[in-house]
Amino acid sequence: xxxxxxxxxxxxxxxxxxxxxxxxxxxxxxxxxxxxxxxxxxxxxxxxxxxxxxxxxxxxxxxxxxxxxxxxxxxxxxxxxxxxxxxxxxxxxxxxxxxxxxxxxxxxxxxxxxxxxxxxxxxxxxxxxxxxxxxxxxxxxxxxxxxxxxxxxxxxxxxxxxxxxxxxxxxxxxxxxxxxxxxxxxxxxxxxxxxxxxxxxxxxxxxxxxxxxxxxxxxxxxxxxxxxxxxxxxxxxxxxxxxxxxxxxxxxxxxxxxxxxxxxxxxxxxxxxxxxxxxxxxxxxxxxxxxxxxxxxxxxxxxxxxxxxxxxxxxxxxxxxxxxxxxxxxxxxxxxxxxxxxxxxxxxxxxxxxxxxxxxxxxxxxxxxxxxxxxxxxxxxxxxxxxxxxxxxxxxxxxxxxxxxxxxxxxxxxxxxxxxxxxxxxxxxxxxxxxxxxxxxxxxxxxxxx
Amino acid sequence: xxxxxxxxxxxxxxxxxxxxxxxxxxxxxxxxxxxxxxxxxxxxxxxxxxxxxxxxxxxxxxxxxxxxxxxxxxxxxxxxxxxxxxxxxxxxxxxxxxxxxxxxxxxxxxxxxxxxxxxxxxxxxxxxxxxxxxxxxxxxxxxxxxxxxxxxxxxxxxxxxxxxxxxxxxxxxxxxxxxxxxxxxxxxxxxxxxxxxxxxxxxxxxxxxxxxxxxxxxxxxxxxxxxxxxxxxxxxxxxxxxxxxxxxxxxxxxxxxxxxxxxxxxxxxxxxxxxxxxxxxxxxxxxxxxxxxxxxxxxxxxxxx
Numbered sequence: 039x040x041x042x043x044x045x046x047x048x049x050x051x052x053x054x055x056x057x058x059x060x061x062x063x064x065x066x067x068x069x070x071x072x073x074x075x076x077x078x079x080x081x082x083x084x085x086x087x088x089x090x091x092x093x094x095x096x097x098x099x100x101x102x103x104x105x106x107x108x109x110x111x112x113x114x115x116x117x118x119x120x121x122x123x124x125x126x127x128x129x130x131x132x133x134x135x136x137x138x139x140x141x142x143x144x145x146x147x148x149x150x151x152x153x154x155x156x157x158x159x160x161x162x163x164x165x166x167x168x169x170x171x172x173x174x175x176x177x178x179x180x181x182x183x184x185x186x187x188x189x190x191x192x193x194x195x196x197x198x199x200x201x202x203x204x205x206x207x208x209x210x211x212x213x214x215x216x217x218x219x220x221x222x223x224x225x226x227x228x229x230x231x232x233x234x235x236x237x238x239x240x241x242x243x244x245x246x247x248x249x250x251x252x253x254x255x256x257x258x259x260x261x262x263x264x265x266x267x268x269x270x271x272x273x274x275x276x277x278x279x280x281x282x283x284x285x286x287x288x289x290x291x292x293x294x295x296x297x298x299x300x301x302x303x304x305x306x307x308x309x310x311x312x313x314x315x316x317x318x319x320x321x322x323x324x325x326x327x328x329x330x331x332x333x334x335x336x337x338x339x340x341x342x343x344x345x346x347x348x349x350x351x352x353x354x355x356x357x358x359x360x361x362x363x364x365x366x367x368x369x370x371x372x373x374x375x376x377x378x379x380x381x382x383x384x385x386x387x388x389x390x391x392x393x394x395x396x397x398x399x400x401x402x403x404x405x406x407x408x409x410x411x412x413x414x415x416x417x418x419x420x421x422x423x424x425x426x427x428x429x430x431x432x433x434x435x436x437x438x439x440x441x442x443x444x445x446x447x448x449x450x451x452x453x454x455x456x457x458x459x460x461x462x463x464x465x466x467x468x469x470x471x472x473x474x475x476x477x478x479x480x481x482x483x484x485x486x487x488x
Numbered sequence: 489x490x491x492x493x494x495x496x497x498x499x500x501x502x503x504x505x506x507x508x509x510x511x512x513x514x515x516x517x518x519x520x521x522x523x524x525x526x527x528x529x530x531x532x533x534x535x536x537x538x539x540x541x542x543x544x545x546x547x548x549x550x551x552x553x554x555x556x557x558x559x560x561x562x563x564x565x566x567x568x569x570x571x572x573x574x575x576x577x578x579x580x581x582x583x584x585x586x587x588x589x590x591x592x593x594x595x596x597x598x599x600x601x602x603x604x605x606x607x608x609x610x611x612x613x614x615x616x617x618x619x620x621x622x623x624x625x626x627x628x629x630x631x632x633x634x635x636x637x638x639x640x641x642x643x644x645x646x647x648x649x650x651x652x653x654x655x656x657x658x659x660x661x662x663x664x665x666x667x668x669x670x671x672x673x674x675x676x677x678x679x680x681x682x683x684x685x686x687x688x689x690x691x692x693x694x695x696x697x698x699x700x701x702x703x704x705x706x707x708x709x710x711x712x713x714x715x716x717x718x719x720x721x722x723x724x725x726x727x728x729x730x731x732x733x734x735x736x737x738x739x740x741x742x743x744x745x746x747x748x749x750x751x752x753x754x755x756x757x758x759x760x761x762x763x764x765x766x767x768x769x770x771x772x773x774x775x776x777x778x779x780x781x782x783x784x785x786x787x788x789x790x791x792x793x
Contacts, residue, residue, distance in 0.1 A: 077540040080722030083531055147745060148601025148718060177773070178606075179640030180633040187632035187654075232748040259601060263537035263722025265750035286600060289685040291724035314600070314630070 060097045060111060068112040069094060072332070079294035079331045082267045085301045093119055117328050124297060124324035125306050131162065132280075134252045138170070138216040139223045142249070144242060144277065145257035146269055147230030150285035152181065154257050154311055155227040156188035157319040158283075161309075162223055163194060170221035172197040172212035174205035174245070175229035185227050192316055195221070205229070205241060209249055226251070233272035246277055253280045255308065258299055260287045266295035267302045274303040284327075285311035288318065294331050365460055368424040371416040374409060411444055415452050418442040427453060521554050521562055529565070536753035539723055542760060546572050570787055576756055577783035580763040585711045585739065591623070591669040592676045593702050593709040597695060597736045598716035599728055600683030603744035603770060605634055607716050608680040609641025611768075613775035615676055616645050623672065625665030625679035626651040627658040627698065638680050644775065648672070658682065658694060659701040666705045679710075686731035695736040712739050714767060719745045719752035729758040738762075743781070744770035 069090055076086045097115045133139040143155045152173065159169040171189055173196070175181035189196040197212035209226050216224045226245065231238035246254065256270060256279040273279055282303070284296050287310040296307055307322040359365050416424065418441030423429050430438070430453065439446045526547055533543035550568055553559045559568065586592050594611075596604045605628065615622045624642050626649055628634040635651050642649035650665035662679055669677040681698070684691035702709040715738045717725055732738045741759075743752045746769045755766055766781040 074540055077534060078723050080537075080724070083535050146720065146748070148603055150601055178637070179609075180637035183636050184631070184633035191632075232745070234749060259718075259720070261599065261718075261722060261724040261728075262720050263725075263750070263754065264535045265537070265720045265748070266722075268749045269720070286685060288687070289599070289724065290687050290727060291722070295722070 060100045062094075062098065065094060065097055065112055072112070072116055075333055076294060076297075076331065079292035079333070080261075080263045080266070080298075081294035081331065082264050082298040082301075085267070085298050088301075089119070089123070089297075113332070117325075117332060120297065120328035120331060121324045124300055124327055131158075131308070132252050133167075133223070137222040138213060139253075140213065140226065140249045140251040141223060142226045142228060142242075142245065142251040142254045142277075143257060143283075144228050144254060144273060144279070145230060146232065146259075147178075149230065149257045149259045150311055151230060151257045152184050152188070152227050153314070154255075154283055154285060154309075154319070155185065155225050156192060156194075157311065157316050158255075158309070159189075159194050159223075159225050160192050160316050161319055162225075163192075167223050168221045169223045169225055170195050170197060170212060170216045170219070171225045171227065172199070172208055173227040174208045175227060176203075176205060176208075177229045181229065188316070195219070197224075206244055206248055209245055213249060233269040233276075239272075239276050242277055254278065255281050255283055256299070256303075256305075257283050257285060258295055260284050260293040260295060260310075261289065261291040262295040264298075267298045270299040271302045274305065279303060279305050281306050281308040283307075283309045283311065284322070288312045292331050292333060293327055296327050297331060366425050367416050367419065367427055367456060368421075370456055370459065371413055371424075374413060411442070411448065412452055414442040415439075415444055415449055427456060521560060521565065525562065525565075526551065526554075529569075533753070536751040537722055537725075538753035539726070539757040542576075542757045573756060574783055574787055576760045577766065577787070580759045580765045581783070582739075582765055584767075585708075587706070587708055587711055590673070590675045591666070591706070592711045593666060593669070593679070593706060594676065595679050595681060595695075595698065595702075595710045595713045595736065596716055596742075597681050597713060597732055597738065598683060599685055599718075600631075602683065602716045602718045602721075604628070604683060604716045605637050605641070605680050606773065607742055607744060607768070607770060607778065608638060608678050609645065610770070610775050610778040611678050612641060612647045613645035614778060615678075616647050620675040621673070622647040623665060623669045623674040623677045624649040625662055625677055627661045627665075627679045628682040629654055629656045629658055629661060630682040634680070634682065659698050662698050663701050663705065666702060666709070670705070686728045686735075692731065692735035695732075699737060710737075713737050714740050714742050715764075716742045716744060717752075717755065717758075718750075719743050720748065720750040721752075721754055723754065723757075725754035726757050726761065729762055729764065733762055733764070738764060740765050740767040742766070742768045742770065742778075747771040747777070 072093075073086055073090050076089065077083065081089070093112070093116050096119065097112055100111070100115070131139075131141065141158070143151045143158070145151050152175070155171055155173075159171050162169045171185060171194060173182040173185040175185075186196050186198075197208065197215045199208040199211050203211070205228070209224075212224050212226065215221070226249070228242060228245070229238065231242075233239065245251075254277050256273050258266060258270065262269075270279075270282075282296075282299055282305055284293060284307060287293060299305075300307060307324075307327075309319050310322055310327075312318045312320055359369060415438060418438045419430070423434065423438075430449075435446050435449045439449050442449075529550070530543055530547055533546060534540055538546075546569065549572065550559065550565060553568070559565065596608050596611075598604050608624065612622050612624050622645070624638060624647055626635040626638045628638070629652065632654070635654065639649055639651065648668075650661065650668050652661050652664070658681060665677055665679060668674075679698075681695065682691075684695075686692065699710060699713070713736050715729060715732050715736075717728065721728070729738065729741070741755060741764050743755055743766055746752055752769075758764060759766065766783075768778050769781050771777050771779060
């Protein structure tokens, strides 16, 4: 299996320390890995090149956010840029002012046009439309039957036409049938063709000119490699496609073709096909595809959450306190509370990349109640005790245990963990607490034991 | 077969214009090997879908030679690349595993839309034309009208087809077909299977079952299992080849749709990693648009002016 980008970046992190600003030097290593990741995801070579340069220009000189290492910051910029380029979601199928709306489905052989046509018709039917389908693929044996079978299963009508009819006549016939039977959308499933097949490309142009489709949807296989730009470009040049549907996304292809096609045509990605069943059609989500192209889990949403939750000023105060050895139990409690803002521990751990030092965390059995208990214990201390834990002797421990409804043992454990945490935090090179970036760590070592 | 090389050339005309055209430009236009030239080569290799790893490996070996002053003429680069690619493609060469006692059983497998049914039809027509007695097995019982599609091909080729209804167990259809092939003394049975993504373990297990069914009826069957791969496939092709080899015991590749602008370079990466031979290339939609693959011819055609 490929190394994930996270694994690679983890190695990059190791070589990057103590830099608070993105520079040509510290970005290079990360950008190089991202370049490889994009190429392995089948993003076109030239698109990758333009993209990396754009990211470099954008990132240069940026301050590294607290809580992120330079490499993570680069990934974040890359991710944001990817999402931006992939376009906004919620793309809908446009309809004509004067029904029936004509949709043309075009693409290479085997990209999944017929299946997609049926799925799309079903989707439109569920959203209050009355679709009619027609296959004008008179070339591939049994192609028209394939659509007819799918249509029967979905109880959506198809325009049958007569044997020997030409594609243009079939399409016209379908439009007429829709007008007569009150169908408001006609989906035209065209034959698969190579973008360099002059004769068949002319056929599509004729269909377009005769029927004035509202949408011409280009169906592309998510597994497509570098050639995606050429076919998409040619289809777009000849027909002016209005949207893209990416199929076979239920496999493990990274789908870099999406970026290439979007880049080359500028047209929105509207849907993704995620299975062989008729309902396996989903709206396009740029952030999901971006994560997939980068080969990252949800680490980026984690980074975002940290950014939202961590108050910069407070983080700086913590940093100072840590350095001056003034990290008190009260601060410990505040840190815990801040961590809680990120969500349940399990959900946080679920978002962590399965890498390096974080790998074992996944298996840690964490009792959510521990959180509450620790906070209760600290709350039961006097302000003096919180400021200076050395004060807490045996009788104070008994009082705190009673006050918090815990046992002396629990209090002892907490104090031990707190001392360890203090030690660990002092030796930590960076983290949530400040601008000295290093490996990302939780603000304290897991105090719950594993 | 007359005109075979000619049609191979025609079929990959576009391929050449892209792939070799660029290498030639690179090689003819320049006198010295400089970083820019190597960058151009990288571009050429990667945009052929050879993959960043394989491309890097080729370039690394070239860089080393350049550094050691073993190569200084760009013309020699061409020979180097040719030799490298040839070495990789021939690395997987092995004789076809035809049984001493017919029928031979061949399974065609692959992801959705790679061209299995069309390829199966072409194979039937070609083997029939060579005087073999051929039987087709419509084991894609899932995709709507896939059986009808293969039936059209069987009529065109004038060969018999064994089929059941849509939704039938593919292993059961294969069982029937092998029984029929034995009873009719057929030379070869081609079984078209349903397209499946290699990540769907239940569907991959179905292929394994088909294999076991074949082996129960004929020792050593299926004799060949061909993975049908679309030439436009990118880096995911490698994972496809790995997983289909695991589940279905792939013994060779068929590269389809090579008549477009896609270069099918992923087969280099596949051949390199899995040592699989490429048996045929598909260069069109007609029955005779399926040509035997030959690494020499392939690369020669690539490099011909």
